[in-house]
């Protein structure tokens with residue numbers, strides 16, 4: 001904690017780096033928690049930054065997170081960034097919901113949490129619920145230590161981070177926000193296209209706190225970076241290994257492929273397309289799209305007509321039987337996995353696989369694209385992605 005009360009009720013906030021003597025003088029003072037009124041210890045060390053801590057036996061409801069120096073520095077850095085723009089309160093206690101956000105903006109009703117440790121989904125839901133009750137918008141900023149790039153252009157977003165996906169504002173897409181107090185820098189991850197449960201392709205923007213306002217934090221800028229080639233390469237790698245795991249989590253899918261005489265590595269290239277709302281689905285993009293293809297678009301169905309409702313119904317069955325998993329995104333209240341389904345069907349019609357002859361009613365035009373077994377399946381993936389790219393550039 002950075003805020004405490006003295007015996008006389010005076011509020012002390014440890015924002016500055018005071019001198020050693022000053023802290024020695026402060027140590028004479030008795031400090032109390034503004035919330036539980038329990039005794040606090042002033043901790044000043046060479047390595048640690050000065051902060052208050054409850055006595056070990058305390059059961060204060062508001063000490064959720066063991067505060068690392070990084071977390072404390074983060075709170076301070078964010079406070080300094082915000083105080084130039086608006087009224088901001090450090091560790092303000094909101095008694096009606098018994099919560100104490102790291103920072104609170106009373107004018108815009110925003111609670112900012114700088115999250116450095118893991119937080120369970122239930123705990124996150126509970127805290128958000130409290131904020132929503134007070135009509136306060138929670139803004140979760142993750143420690144930049146958690147931001148990780150994979151090789152070859154994708155990013156790693158762990159199960160722990162996905163739940164902090166912030167809702168889109170105006171026309172932008174959902175995004176993740178990271179902050180690093182050491183470099184006074186924000187990292188905004190937007191235009192997130194989910195590839196697998198924990199890897200995504202996205203636009204990454206870095207902003208120094210000096211160049212970014214609170215407003216622009218809520219309205220991250222779009223830039224259309226092309227990731228088509230790294231996407232195809234990643235998909236090509238996945239093709240070669242997913243069938244090989246022992247105790248294979250994809251067993252039902254592999255069985256379905258086998259029944260249809262499709263070698264696992266040579267599944268149709270129409271599966272595993274980049275779908276904008278695909279983040280609603282936790283399963284691998286190749287997996288959920290393969291189920292749709294194999295459930296409805298078999299080669300013998302050419303020239304047949306299929307309705308969206310049929311596809312949706314079967315997809316829900318796949319969810320029920322846990323062949324496809326949805327992602328829990330507590331802050332995303334608009335949209336659902338159905339958006340991903342519809343966008344996928346739109347992509348399939350973009351590449352000429354199907355045609356929407358009337359609303360939600362599709363004609364199957366051609367067979368899917370598979371490469372003969374002596375050829376690398378990635379050739380088919382490039383064909384499809386090129387078609388997509390060409391059409392999207394025109395349109």
Ligand SMILES: [Zn+2]
Pocket residue numbers: 033034035036037038054060061062
């Ligand atoms: Zn307390």
